[in-house]
Amino acid sequence: MKKQLIALCVGAALSSPAIAQQEQSAATEQQIKQLLQQMEKLQQRVAELERQLDEEREIDTAVVAAETEQVQPATDDEQQVGAIPPRERINDNSALAARVEQLEADIEDAENAPIAIGGAVRSQFVWEDYNEGNKDRGGDFDFDIFRLDFRGTIGDVILSAQYRWFQYMEAVQHAWVGYNFNENWQGQAGITKVPFGNTPYNSNNYFFSSNFYVGLEDDHDAGLKFLYRDDQWDFDIAYFVNDEQGGVDGYVSNREDRYAYDPLGVRLAGEGIYDTPSLAVGESNSFAARVARKYSWNNEQSFEMGVSGQFGQMHDGTDDVGDRSAWALHGVYSIDRWTFMGQVSQYDYDMEMANEGIVVGAYAFYDTIPSKATLYTANVAYSLPVEIGPITNLTFYNDYSLMTDKRGGSEDTFMNVLGMAVSAGGLYTYFDLVTAKNQPFVGGSMVGDSDDTNTRFNINIGYYF
Missing domain, CATH: 2.40.160.10 (Porin)
Known part of the structure; x- marks a missing residue:
């Protein structure tokens, strides 16, 4: 997902439309509109990832609080196939946060390339x-x-x-x-x-x-x-x-x-x-x-x-x-x-x-x-x-x-x-x-x-x- 989003961002930023000009130098209104739409979709996806991250953090906070109040072995139901242990969920959320942070950095770099060609x-x-x-x-x-x-x-x-x-x-x-x-x-x-x-x-x-x-x-x-x-x-x-x-x-x-x-x-x-x-x-x-x-x-x-x-x-x-x-x-x-x-x-x-x-x-x-x-x-x-x-x-x-x-x-x-x-x-x-x-x-x-x-x-x- 990260690669796809970064590719979308970089592609949108580097495909700068031509300015409407006599030869043009440069861009049509439709190209600018398409670029803005792509960036808006990307920002929406980043917002969705941040929302998911916040929800996961809330879940982990509740789980940690429950573990503090009830120090006892997990039941068979809690250890069912597919259940993610709290520590692993915390690690997974940290990785998600890192991915979001890296994605934001990639977006900023793509939007602010020093010299556009x-x-x-x-x-x-x-x-x-x-x-x-x-x-x-x-x-x-x-x-x-x-x-x-x-x-x-x-x-x-x-x-x-x-x-x-x-x-x-x-x-x-x-x-x-x-x-x-x-x-x-x-x-x-x-x-x-x-x-x-x-x-x-x-x-x-x-x-x-x-x-x-x-x-x-x-x-x-x-x-x-x-x-x-x-x-x-x-x-x-x-x-x-x-x-x-x-x-x-x-x-x-x-x-x-x-x-x-x-x-x-x-x-x-x-x-x-x-x-x-x-x-x-x-x-x-x-x-x-x-x-x-x-x-x-x-x-x-x-x-x-x-x-x-x-x-x-x-x-x-x-x-x-x-x-x-x-x-x-x-x-x-x-x-x-x-x-x-x-x-x-x-x-x-x-x-x-x-x-x-x-x-x-x-x-x-x-x-x-x-x-x-x-x-x-x-x-x-x-x-x-x-x-x-x-x-x-x-x-x-x-x-x-x-x-x-x-x-x-x-x-x-x-x-x-x-x-x-x-x-x-x-x-x-x-x-x-x-x-x-x-x-x-x-x-x-x-x-x-x-x-x-x-x-x-x-x-x-x-x-x-």
Whole structure:
């Protein structure tokens, strides 16, 4: 019984569900519910064992008292087959108490493992109307990523890290250590998320919003961050020495092998939009801040509105060669099963030399963005709990992004993603129909000047553990 209960406890504690995320990092409501149910059953079993122990102790106390009052040989009836002598019962109860104590210790150890290890394995099906070979084959099914997550606390010091392996590259997503100064303030040091815009994501779909492709969504850099949280306010302030690869002269083999987009160079006249930049640059000495006011009227209605900003220098390895800045106004409104999300943001690279845009890199290739632009996003999502075999939730969404007012006057970028996310145990699957113009990963580039609209149908299947 002990082994079965310990196995149940350890299994429940170590099978930490994935956090519901764009890739997810992490957990579905049903998995959390199942975990709580398992722990409740285990606690009930421990309570039952304790009750049995108390009853046995009461019996032994009565037996000992009777033996003290009547010191005489036991009768034949008292020595019948199967009767347990008082001393043996006491020993048996002591063993039971020890088992319960050990079980409680095992429960505590399983619930408080210093560092929890999780991750995900993902693959996807892709159909693209702008890729003739892909269209002729009826689409392609490929491996996407394998990732490992580490999170936990040892001696009040927090660890959070994630590393990803793709077919074509590998990269750290984040890696920081932290400390809770009190119930409201936390500090983080390392490769930590840049506080900007709607969080944790400014989107519902697998492709994020267009902000991600200019470095303004789910970006992580190397530095220090302080977070304040209470029922009404979120406040973040951060200083970043450089990007997650050590800046322009970081010791890496390929600067474009990274999870999130960062500025990596200046696009000079005559260079192609996907070429390796001849003038490499990197982020340096950046500051970022985000503040949001939260309102909650009941369990089914909430609203958050906020403002974000960041400022930093651009360095070529020898000198500062320009500045960059960005700001955003953002808000999220939730009522019942509906969530509405909106954001307007603008960025500006003020460089000392004439240029055709800023070179950015991620996912093993270079791209180009305008040196200045304004972006708008408007998203809506509906979450529907269901019981269809292993499926526990369906989230329907439509995310729209527009990038306009580009320096240089090129055509606007837009992306609309109509989709559905399906939760089923450890599986989290995105079904996305993407319609876009001048959008990376949908047949275009942010600095592109095309009038063509492209379509991509994407199914990303992820198992989170």
